[in-house]
Amino acid sequence: MIGGKITDKKGNPLVGANVFLKGTYDGSTTDAAGMFSFKTSEKDTATISASYVGFELSEKKIRINENTANLIFKLDELANELNTVVITAGAFEASDEKRMAMLKPLDIVTTAGAAADITGAMQFLPGAQRVGEQEGLFVRGGSGQETKVVIDGMIVQNPFFSSLPDVQQRGRFNPFMFKGTSFSTGGYSAQYGQALSSVLLLNTTDKANNNGLGISLNMANAGVNYDYAFKNQSVSAVAYYGNLKPLFAVVKQNVEWLHEPEFKGSSLTYRLKTSKNGVLKVYGMYSDSHLSMNTKDPSVEAGTMRLNLKNRNAFMTSTLTDSWKDGKWSLNSGFSYSRNTDDMTFDAVNFGRFDERTQARVVLTRLLTGNNTILFGGEAHAINLQNRVDGTTYKLKDRYAAAFAESEIYITRQLAGRIGMRSEYSSVINRLNWAPRLSFALKSGRFSQFSLAAGQFYQNPDYRYLYLNKNLNYERADHLILNFQIIKNQRTFRIETFYKNYAQLVREFTGQPYDADPYRFPWGTTNNGGKGYARGFDFFWRDQKTVKNLDYWVTYSFVDSKRLFQQFDTEATPTFISNHNVSLITKKWFEKIKTNLSMTYAFTSGRPYFNPNNDEFLKDKTPAVHNVSIQASKLHAIKGNLVIFYASVDNILNTKNVFTYRYTPDGKSRYAVGPQSYRSFFVGMQIMLSKKAKVSKDDF
Known part of the structure; x- marks a missing residue:
């Protein structure tokens, strides 16, 4: 017995x-x-x-x-989202059902004011700041260069379309490529580096939806897409052509276009199930564009200079993931190549740019008892850069390598820790760094927890400085983040406070008065004597439950930051800092008419700008920016084929927002830099020529 x-x-x-x-x-x-x-x-x-x-x-x-x-x-209880703590300090997980989906692909494209752009939608999450006249993700006092975009673990060299003077640029990638998004506002994993402030992690889909042929038509471009899935493999293809001349003909522009942006491109994705748990994904894309405009330049008598730009961009990435021994071991490996060329002239003077990056990456993860894990891996990059300025060509080559290890330990079901170390070597500056990272999380209730994250983060100086001085050191930021959150019944409450210490920032000494031209090429002597700080807190509330078919979220971010870097003679708040950012997003689904209506209100407090007539450096501030945008999307069936109609209006109140001011060299006059258009609208449609294609309100 x-x-x-x-x-x-x-x-x-x-x-x-x-x-x-x-x-x-x-x-x-x-x-x-x-x-x-x-x-x-x-x-x-x-x-x-x-x-x-x-x-x-x-x-x-x-x-x-x-x-x-x-x-x-x-x-022992099994680990799950209710009884086990999850380390989340400094990160927003999206499309991860265990942590509650934040932003799905259709969620991104139906958020009013985001312009169907991934980074545009991220700007409405806490920690992000809105800087309207330049591209990039600005996070918690960091510049746009301090955030890296990563696809399936691989750094994207050119995530945005080519930079233009005082014109914000979109991201290059379609939200529907990705199954999940993690937006880190700091304290991120040792798996990633070369970012002082943040990483945006994008994970591509593992399988096509078998939607067949699709057609997209709108006021900016026309495209076709094709998805087909076999038993163990799938393929997705996209081709498009765009010309903004028809749109700009009906939407008044604040930019004097000589040749409206014209672009075309294509992409191909192939996925293969290599084994029971193995998946191979290969993605490639190519695009080229052409535009011409008169950009304002107060330093010349005419007040404007003609800019011509032709861009060619290619990006390819392949990843292989697998696991064995009942999931105890897992592999995540990848290889990518990117190449970008800008043939650009200012009044016939060549300012061309070229860059390419080749990278490889391998990560091995071991699942231990008690849901504990340990991972280790490495990556290698070959980077080539060129920049032509006034007839002089500057060249730079960097061979960058990194190794990292990280362990996630569940001390109890209520207490977990993540400890990691990353080491990097850059050949262009011939220096090695060691960056410790750690995070802890304590479950305070069934649905609530506290999280703490800290670590050191390094980044190479701006390549424009390295062209002239290769003896510079890494720039560094130290992060400390404390987070409290409650996730229950499709409601999320989250508050997070942070402190960032900046060290070894590059300073430039010209012996001349401060030059506020953001596109100037640095020529002064440089060193790593700069420093700074950023501190503040974020608030986030999202409710998808209280009112049927209504989803809304509110974010508030406060940041206080000062730096001594670049040409600064004294410590001051940089021009890309706004102390207060508020977002209110609402989405309502109307079942009877199969329509989703979205409205966004965004508030950004005034930012510093340089006034040569003020003895106090960067003490003047722009007016606050207000923006109300609306968007509607309607599902309709035509002979069994799904059609999505959409329309949006940005800045519906036609507020004359100002992002910054620029002065003439004598300081006697200035002009305001604002949005490309004060109020704009956009309409289009997506046709899915397959009876298998399905979209429901849950996708919105």
């Missing part, structure tokens, strides 16, 4: 738990007191197994004799 008792870790009996001798039919289930007993004819030794839904399997080797009637099993 074999018998005993099965309980949880607290000693509470588990009713109906299964217990049996492995390799036999001998076994039983527990009664109301957690007791079990059964007979066996086995002899000598055996393995007895106890299991219960929601708990980890427990096994013991026993010697079958007269003393096997008092066996005790205490089972």
Whole structure:
């Protein structure tokens, strides 16, 4: 006779738990007191197994004799999103059902004011700042260069379309490429580097939706896309042509276009299931564009200079993921290549740019007992850069390598820690760094937790400085983040406070008065004597439950930051800093008419700008920016084919927002830099020529 008792870790009996001798039919289930007993004819030794839904399997080797009637099993709860802490300080997870989806692909394209752009949507999350006249993600006092965009673990060299004077540029990638998004506002994993402030992690889809042929038509471009899935492989193809002349003809522009932006491109994605758990993904894209404009330049008599730009961009990435030994080991590897060429002239003077990056990456992860993990990996990059300025060509080559290791430890179901170390070497400055990272999370209730993250983060100086001085050191930022959040019943409350210390920032000494031209090429002597700080807090509330078919979220971010860097003679708040950022996003689904209506209100407090007539450096501030945008999307079926109609209006109140001011060299006059257009509208449609294509309100 074999018998005993099965309980949880607290000693509470588990009713109906299964217990049996492995390799036999001998076994039983527990009664109301957690007791079990059964007979066996086995002899000598055996393995007895106890299991219960929601708990980890427990096994013991026993010697079958007269003393096997008092066996005790205490089972551990299985790790899940309700009973296990999740380390989240400094990161927003999207499209991860275990942590609650924040922003799905259709969620991004139906957010009013985001212009169907991934980075545009991220600007409405806490920690991000809105800087309207230049591209990039500005996070918690960081510049746009301090954030890296990563696709399937691979750094994207050119995530935005080519920079233009005082014109914000979109991201290059379609939101529907990705199944998940993690927007880190600091304290991120040791797996990633070369970013002082933030990383935006994008994970591509593993399989096409088999939607067949699709056609997109709008006021800016026309395109076709094709998705098809086989048993173990799938393919997605996209081709498009765009010309903004028709749109600009009806939407008044604040930019004097001589040749409106014209662009075309294509992409191809192939996915192959290589084994039971293995997936190979290959993605390639190519685009080229052409435009011409008169850009304002107060330093010349005419007040404007003609800019011509032709851009060619190519990006290819392939990744292989797999796991074996029942998931105890997993592999994540990748290879990518990117190449970008800007043939650019200012009044016939060549200012061309060229860059390319080749990279490889391997990460191995080992799953340990108790849901603990350890990973280690490395990456290598070959980077080539060129810049032509006034007839002089500057060249730069960097061979960058990194190695990292990180372990996630669950001390209890309520307390977890992540400890990591990253080391990087850059050949262009011939320096090595060591960057420790750590995070801890404590579960304070079934649905709430506290998280803490800290670490050091390094980044190479701006390549424009390295053209002239290769003896510079890494720039550094130290992060400290404390987070509290509650996720319950499709509602999220989150508050996070942070402190960043900047060190080894590049300073430039010209011996001349401060030059506010953001596009100037640095020529002065440089060193790493700069410093700075950023501190503040973020608030986030999202409710998808209270009102049926209504989803809304509110964010508020406060940041206080000062730096001594670049041409600064004294510590001051940089021009890309706004102390207060507020977003209110609402989305309502109307079931009867299959329509989603979205409205966004965004507020950005005034930013510093350089006034040569003020003895106090960067003490003048622009007016606050207000923007109200609306968007509507309607689902419709035409002969069994799904059609999505959409329309949006940006800055519906036609507020004359100002982003910054620029002065003439004598300081006697200035002009305002604002949006490309004060109020704009956009309409279009997506046709899916397949009866298999499905979209529901849950996708919005």
